[in-house]
Amino acid sequence: MRLASVVPLIPAELVAALDHSCGIRTDTDLLFFGSSLDIIKRLPLGTVTLSDLQKFTELVAEQASVPGYRGDEILAGTARTYEKHPQVSCGVKKLDELVGGFGGSRVFEISGAKGSGKTALALQVVIQHLLSDADSCALWIDTSGDFSAEKTAQLVRQFNVAVSDKVLERLQVSLSFNIEAVHDVLEALRISLSSSRTVGPTVQWIVLDSITPLLLPSLSAVSSQGHAMMTTFMRQLRELSRTFGITIMVINGTSAAAPFNQSSAFASTIRKPALGPSFTFMTDCTLWLSKMKDIPDPEGPFSVHVAEVFRSRATRSKTWCTFQIRYGVLSSTSDL
Template identity: 35%
Template structure:
C-alpha cells in the first residue's frame, strides 16, 4: 500500500513525514516495514524497533522523534494487517443469505438454494440498462420484507429512484409468502386486546426506512459514509444493523484513478476492494458492487479477415462468456474480477423466441445472468429471468 494513500495519510503518517520518507525512496508500506531490515538485531529490540531506528538515522534531524516513529510503524502495521479469526468462532457464526428468484438461488447456492451467502463481495457487471440495479434492488427489498435488518445503498450516479422501490415493494407484498395483512380466522379464539395487523402503508414505510441511501461521488466520501455507520476495519464493534452493502455503481468511483502509465490507481482499487472484503467478513455482510461494461477487442483473425466477413463471426478475445453474442466484458481492468468472490454478468437475451414461453407485450424484457467466475459455485452457469417494468420475474 502506498504511504500517501487515504488510509495512511494524514493519519497515522503526517504529510511531512511521508514526503521525508519519499526522499529516502520509501514509498510503500512494504518499503517502510520490510526493506533494508537490520541484520544486527539486538536482543532487547523488536524487529519493528530495529526498523524504526534504521529509518530514524536516515531522516533529517527534527523530522520526528524515535518513539513517535515507532508508534507510526506500529499503526501502519495494524492498518494493513488482516485481522485473525479463530476457526471455532467461524463455525459458530450464523451466515446471512439474501434470496432472489429460485433459478438464481440455485446457481449461487447449488446445495440448498438459499441465495447469496454473506461474508462475500459480489461483482454484478453488464452493459447499460442490462438490469443490474433492478435485479439487486429486487433482492434487497425482498430481504427487507422478510428480515428486520438494515441495508446500505451507496448511489454514485444520483439515479436512485424511490418510485421504483415502492413499485417493487407493492409487487413483492402480493406474493403468498408476503401476504399482508395476514388472513384472520374468525372461528379461532382471539385476544380482543391483541394489536391489529400492520397496514400495507406502514409495512412499506418500515422497509424503506431500513433502506439507507447515501450519495457518494468519490472514494473519500464512500469511506466517510462507511465510517459514520460503524463499518470500519478499525471499529471495535462486532455487530452493526447493516446486513447488506450495495455500491451502485463502482465504476465511476474507481475508473478515474486507473491509468496505463501508473500503478498508483491500481493500488487504490486493490486497497478499496480489500477493505470491502474485510468488512464483509467482520460484520457478516453481503456486498454487491455494480460494474459497467467495456468492449472486447477483436481476435487476431477478425482483424486480418476481409471486412465483409467480419460481421459473420462472433468470436471475441478474452471473453469469459459461453454465449457468442456477448461482445463486452466487465470494466475496471482484467484483474478486477479476482478482487471479488464472484463475478456475475447480466445481459438482455438476444433471441426472445428461445425463451421457452411468450413474452407479453407490456414492456417485459428477457435477460440472462451468467456466472463468469465464483469461489463458491460453478462458473459459466447461467439462467434467464424477466423484467416487467421494475419487477424481476
C-alpha cells in the first residue's frame, strides 16, 4: 500500500519528506525501516515530532492490517446461523454424525463411482429439508439431463404423501450443460436473494449434479487456465453459501488412484474424486460413497453402501459408516 493513498490520515508533506529523505514510499517501507527515531534523524528538522511520527506509523499499520475477529464472536455467529438454518438429517443417523450434520453455510463434495448413491443421498437430504421447512426451497442444477421428476415425486410420496405436490413446487430444477450457463443461474440467484423485494420461500439448498463435466474438459497438465477457472467457480459457490446461509452439495465423479487411494481407510479403494487433488480443499467436506453388494429380500431388494469422510473441516477424516438403499430411499443398516 502506497503511503500517498492514506492521505489525509497522514499529512501529504510528511509523505513527500519520507519519500525524498528516506526512500519510504509504502507501508512496508515505513513499518520495516527501523525505529521512529531512526526515521526522524533522516528527516529535515521540524518536519514532524517523534510522538506524531509514532502516531502516524500506528495509523498506517492499522490501515494495512487485516481486521481481527475473536474466536468467541465467530462461534456465536456460527451458532446464530445454525439456529436460522438448522441441521438436516439424511435419514441415516450414523451418516449425519459422520459429517456433523447436513446444513449450515457449507459446501459438500459427494463423490463415488456410478451407482454408489451420490444422487440418492443428495435428493433425500434436500427432500428432508423441504419437508421440515415450508419457507424454503432448493435449486437442483442438472448438468447431464438425468434428473427424473417422476422418480423424485415417488420418493417424496414415500416420506409424506399428503404434502408431496407442495414439496415438489419448492424444488427448482435448472438444466445447465456448461460452466457459463451455471454462472448465469447462480448470478440470477444472487441478484434475487439480494433484492429486498423477494417474497415467499427462499433458496437454502443448491445441488450441482454433477460438477465433473463442467470443469474436467478444461483441466490440463500443461496449462493453468482450467485450474484457475475451477478455483474462481468454487470461490463463487463458497461466497454464495456464506453470504446467504445456503448449503451446497456438489456431486463429483472419479478417477483412477494407483495403487490405492491413500485418503481412504480401505486399501481396496482404487478410485479417487475427479478434478485433481486441490479440488478437495475447495469444499468443507469430501464424502466418498461406494457400493458393497446387492441383497435380495422378500420386502424388496436393496443394496449396502459405505460412506467415508476423506476430508472435513468439522469432523475426523477416514471415518466411515454403512447404509442401505431400497427403492431409492436411504436407511440405516441396523434396520435389517
